[in-house]
Amino acid sequence: MSFSLTAVGMVHPNGQRALAGVTLAARDGERIAVIGPSGAGKTTLLRVLGAALRPTEGEVQVLGAKPWQLPAAALKKLRARIGTVHQSPPIAPRLRAVTAVLAGRLGEWSTLRALGSLFHPSDIAGAHEALARLGMEERLFERCDRLSGGQLQRVGIARVLYQRPALLLADEPVSALDPTLADAAIGQLVAQSEATGATLMASLHAVDLALRWFPRIVGMRGGAVMFDLPAAQVTPGMLDALYASEGGVATQRPLPAGAAVEAAFHRPDCP
Amino acid sequence: MSAAVALRDPRATRRLAAWTAALVIAWPMLALSEFKPWALFGSGNLAVIGGFLAGFFPPDGSPAFLALLFKATLETLAMATAGTALALLIGAPLGFVTTRALSISRIGPGPGRVQAGIVRQAARWLLMVLRAIPEIVWALLFVRALGLGPASGVLALAITYGGMLGKVYAEILESADTRPARALLEGGSGRLAALCYGLLPNTAQELASYTVYRWECAVRASVVMGFVGAGGLGQLMDQSMKMLNGGEASSILLVFLALVLLADLLSSALRRLLA
Numbered sequence: 261m262s263f264s265l266t267a268v269g270m271v272h273p274n275g276q277r278a279l280a281g282v283t284l285a286a287r288d289g290e291r292i293a294v295i296g297p298s299g300a301g302k303t304t305l306l307r308v309l310g311a312a313l314r315p316t317e318g319e320v321q322v323l324g325a326k327p328w329q330l331p332a333a334a335l336k337k338l339r340a341r342i343g344t345v346h347q348s349p350p351i352a353p354r355l356r357a358v359t360a361v362l363a364g365r366l367g368e369w370s371t372l373r374a375l376g377s378l379f380h381p382s383d384i385a386g387a388h389e390a391l392a393r394l395g396m397e398e399r400l401f402e403r404c405d406r407l408s409g410g411q412l413q414r415v416g417i418a419r420v421l422y423q424r425p426a427l428l429l430a431d432e433p434v435s436a437l438d439p440t441l442a443d444a445a446i447g448q449l450v451a452q453s454e455a456t457g458a459t460l461m462a463s464l465h466a467v468d469l470a471l472r473w474f475p476r477i478v479g480m481r482g483g484a485v486m487f488d489l490p491a492a493q494v495t496p497g498m499l500d501a502l503y504a505s506e507g508g509v510a511t512q513r514p515l516p517a518g519a520a521v522e523a524a525f526h527r528p529d530c531p
Numbered sequence: 532m533s534a535a536v537a538l539r540d541p542r543a544t545r546r547l548a549a550w551t552a553a554l555v556i557a558w559p560m561l562a563l564s565e566f567k568p569w570a571l572f573g574s575g576n577l578a579v580i581g582g583f584l585a586g587f588f589p590p591d592g593s594p595a596f597l598a599l600l601f602k603a604t605l606e607t608l609a610m611a612t613a614g615t616a617l618a619l620l621i622g623a624p625l626g627f628v629t630t631r632a633l634s635i636s637r638i639g640p641g642p643g644r645v646q647a648g649i650v651r652q653a654a655r656w657l658l659m660v661l662r663a664i665p666e667i668v669w670a671l672l673f674v675r676a677l678g679l680g681p682a683s684g685v686l687a688l689a690i691t692y693g694g695m696l697g698k699v700y701a702e703i704l705e706s707a708d709t710r711p712a713r714a715l716l717e718g719g720s721g722r723l724a725a726l727c728y729g730l731l732p733n734t735a736q737e738l739a740s741y742t743v744y745r746w747e748c749a750v751r752a753s754v755v756m757g758f759v760g761a762g763g764l765g766q767l768m769d770q771s772m773k774m775l776n777g778g779e780a781s782s783i784l785l786v787f788l789a790l791v792l793l794a795d796l797l798s799s800a801l802r803r804l805l806a
Binding site for chain 2: 328341352355363367
């Protein structure tokens with residue numbers, strides 16, 4: 261069991277309810293996409309799973325532990341095994357891409373190694389490999405404030421690939437990428453999950469991406485799970501109901517049939 | 532009718548009240564501090580000031596005095612630099628402990644929140660005590676214990692400025708974008724690593740220029756402490772003033788101008804380096 265939520269509810273301090281009675285579990289290595297309209301509670305759900313937010317109701321279990329019953333040191337170790345791709349990459353602009361990627365393993369490294377790596381990157385090859393998987397290897401020594409939004413988002417993904425977490429959470433990981441790049445980036449996250457056996461849970465705006473890459477789809481609306489089904493059983497009617505009053509289902513541009521399985525990058529942004 | 536209500540800024544009344552309150556509070560303070568700038572231009576006052584200032588020209592340039600001035604300048608620079616360096620050693624760790632931007636227990640919130648809050652508050656109080664007592668008081672104390680000379684000035688500066696640096700460091704770290712550091716802490720990183728990877732890249736410029744500014748203040752503060760016997764330019768200034776030697780005093784002031792200019796150059800060079 262990778263994680264399990266039992267009747268989890270979350271009311272933010274300002275009184276706004278973000279989650280209501282969410283019960284959800286995942287086996288090790290499972291790949292789940294969370295879809296739903298804006299404000300459905302997708303980000304809150306991922307933050308609860310990442311042990312970054314303590315729910316006000318219900319029980320959380322992640323990677324075999326109850327995070328909020330652990331002592332501080334054990335909680336820190338647990339967090340080091342969870343990797344999160346944030347929607348807007350929280351990377352200090354003055355860091356170089358190599359340092360930003362290596363920061364993925366700060367939870368694992370000793371403080372001494374972390375500080376030393378600021379003077380000379382301690383694993384240039386590892387950062388290069390992670391960036392290369394996203395077609396960003398040429399930007400290895402570029403400062404992050406020189407990168408475009410889409411490139412920065414890929415640095416954020418590379419950081420988590422380098423971290424090699426046991427639970428990989430991704431919150432709108434490809435929102436700043438064009439359809440081709442988005443498809444390849446999701447492909448890399450899926451490949452990581454297959455190679456390391458990590459559980460992958462991603463929230464996505466583009467429903468077709470979710471259906472193409474993820475065997476299991478969780479539909480959320482108003483802080484509650486509307487459906488939790490294998491991708492093949494999700495019908496257009498369900499999606500219409502999920503996104504009702506949102507102006508229809510969000511999709512990407514249709515891709516050519518072969519592109520979905522092709523992991524190589526076309527890199528329209530850097531010719 | 533209802534459109535007219537909706538278009539009124541709902542905070543206008545509160546803002547007006549706040550400004551009025553500020554004025555009402557500020558007026559008695561001006562009265563208490565006997566702030567009467569027009570008295571400067573009263574009968575005879577201008578002549579007195581003019582006579583005082585005329586004594587400052589020309590600046591004293593005799594070799595014997597310049598040699599004395601050079602030695603005192605070095606002493607002051609050494610006092611300010613050593614004092615600021617020691618203050619850094621006191622302020623940086625305390626600022627690191629005090630800042631809320633690097634709190635792990637606030638994530639969630641998680642375990643140990645109460646203990647962490649107590650430690651933070653204790654460090655904050657310590658910083659307050661350190662900077663509440665003016666450096667001149669510390670200098671008076673240490674001059675009695677260590678005798679005349681710059682050493683007591685260094686200690687006095689270290690204590691008071693340590694308190695100031697710690698407080699301002701903590702606040703600079705909090706006012707920067709704390710999301711990068713928070714994301715690292717949420718990924719299980721330690722506080723020191725989160726500081727170096729998440730906060731310092733964004734705040735190094737601010738921290739460096741505030742530290743250099745404090746060094747500049749330390750140069751000025753050393754004058755006042757020189758008056759109580761802590762050596763350096765201040766002691767020289769004290770002697771010149773007591774002997775009513777305006778030329779010497781103006782030479783010393785010119786040195787101060789040069790030192791402040793130096794601090795300014797240093798600060799902008801550091802900012803360029805850290806940009």
